[in-house]
Amino acid sequence: MFRNADILDVQLVGETGQPRAISETTYTELRKTSDALISVRVDPLRLDPAQIARLSPDFLEFTPADPEKPGLLTEQLAALEPLGIPLICAGLTIARDDLSLLGCESHLERMIDAGARYVQVEIQSFVDPDFRIRGGVREQVVDLLARFPILISDSWTDLSAQTGIGETGLFFDLAQDGTTPAGVVRLMRGR
Numbered sequence: 729m730f731r732n733a734d735i736l737d738v739q740l741v742g743e744t745g746q747p748r749a750i751s752e753t754t755y756t757e758l759r760k761t762s763d764a765l766i767s768v769r770v771d772p773l774r775l776d777p778a779q780i781a782r783l784s785p786d787f788l789e790f791t792p793a794d795p796e797k798p799g800l801l802t803e804q805l806a807a808l809e810p811l812g813i814p815l816i817c818a819g820l821t822i823a824r825d826d827l828s829l830l831g832c833e834s835h836l837e838r839m840i841d842a843g844a845r846y847v848q849v850e851i852q853s854f855v856d857p858d859f860r861i862r863g864g865v866r867e868q869v870v871d872l873l874a875r876f877p878i879l880i881s882d883s884w885t886d887l888s889a890q891t892g893i894g895e896t897g898l899f900f901d902l903a904q905d906g907t908t909p910a911g912v913v914r915l916m917r918g919r
Contacts (some may be wrong), residue, residue, distance in 0.1 A: 788813045801835075805843075847877065849879070
């Protein structure tokens with residue numbers, strides 16, 4: 729199922745009660761059977777450096793502190809920096825009723841400068857006809873996204889839906905019962 733994936737995102741058992749979490753044994757099997765890069769989700773302030781060294785993932789994924797908490801982000805980045813593994817920052821949102829990320833370019837730059845290879849942003853929404861971001865704001869969003877290496881997710885209900893903002897490639901969030909449409913992520917080419 730994962731043979732053609734570019735990046736596999738995994739959560740390890742013990743880190744959370746998530747039903748899709750996997751064991752280190754399953755992680756090792758994935759590593760042996762797939763050519764995909766592997767990203768392991770971590771809490772920067774609670775991770776086990778020995779475990780990370782043992783697993784040797786290609787990326788570490790974490791949810792960065794909000795822009796209003798620069799001290800906490802400093803702690804998170806300081807905990808991850810010695811590991812020397814590229815980062816994927818997740819958990820950021822641009823929504824029709826919450827456009828605060830548009831004013832946080834320095835926050836995004838700080839994460840990229842600290843080793844984030846990608847920033848994952850959930851957009852709500854360029855394609856959902858019932859909750860679509862307005863045209864004028866859309867231009868601001870497109871401008872912001874074009875300047876950073878962004879993984880975007882939106883409310884796609886089929887793979888033919890396009891946002892028209894230069895996206896390339898697909899990432900699927902594979903649930904135990906199949907692919908979740910909202911889990912489709914498209915890669916934006918940024919700086």
